[in-house]
Amino acid sequence: MENPAFLDIAGLTKSYNGFTALHPIDLHVREGEFLTIVGPSGSGKTTLIKLLVGMEEQSAGTISLRGERLDTLPANERPTCMVFQSLALFPHRSVGQNIEFPLKIKGVDEHKRRERAHELLALFRLPPDFYDKRISECSGGERQRIALARALAFDPEILFFDEP
Numbered sequence: 001m002e003n004p005a006f007l008d009i010a011g012l013t014k015s016y017n018g019f020t021a022l023h024p025i026d027l028h029v030r031e032g033e034f035l036t037i038v039g040p041s042g043s044g045k046t047t048l049i050k051l052l053v054g055m056e057e058q059s060a061g062t063i064s065l066r067g068e069r070l071d072t073l074p075a076n077e078r079p080t081c082m083v084f085q086s087l088a089l090f091p092h093r094s095v096g097q098n099i100e101f102p103l104k105i106k107g108v109d110e111h112k113r114r115e116r117a118h119e120l121l122a123l124f125r126l127p128p129d130f131y132d133k134r135i136s137e138c139s140g141g142e143r144q145r146i147a148l149a150r151a152l153a154f155d156p157e158i159l160f161f162d163e164p
Contacts, residue, residue: 004067006031007052007158012061014047022047024061046085049160053082065157076105081156085163087147089135095121096131099149106154120149 005028014022022044029035037045050056052063054075063071070078081102089098099120100113108116114131121130124145130138138146151159 005029005064006033006066008062008064008067009052010062010064012048012051012063013059014044014051014056015059022051046162049082049162052158052160053080054078055082079157080160081151081154081158082160082162083147083151087143089143089147089150091135093135094131095126095133095135095138095146098135098146099153101150102154108154116153117149120152123152124149 007027007029009025009027011024011026012022013020013024025044025048027035037048039045047056051058051071054071054073058071061071062069065079070080090101093101096114096117099117103113103116117131118128121128126142126145126149130142135143135146
């Protein structure tokens with residue numbers, strides 16, 4: 001018998017006031033598989049990601065991870081993370097505070113948050129003093145690495161990119 005899909009999407013649909021933004025989709029992704037979804041603007045790519053991470057609620061269908069329903073969990077309890085096209089970094093927070101943010105939301109101790117932020121700075125080859133740097137002082141490439149570091153801060157099982 002074949003192993004069940006790591007991520008299983010069955011009949012997933014999203015409608016807004018009678019407009020169907022995402023027609024029923026079935027998708028089965030194996031563990032370790034790298035998947036890219038392409039399509040023109042307005043084809044539902046971002047809507048699909050928002051459904052997967054819990055930013056939107058589906059109109060129909062199911063989302064399962066390792067055979068367990070994922071779509072019944074609130075966004076903050078899903079082992080998923082999204083890197084937004086715009087990066088969505090907080091301009092009023094330092095680089096370190098941006099990276100720590102998902103950990104703060106989950107109630108992780110301040111010392112552990114700072115430690116994890118410094119690990120991720122090193123992983124993305126950003127110097128330790130970037131921790132206190134303002135987002136506005138960072139280049140576009142640095143901002144991309146900061147957004148990715150923030151997405152990896154709590155070690156999600158699945159990482160989604162909108163327009164990577």
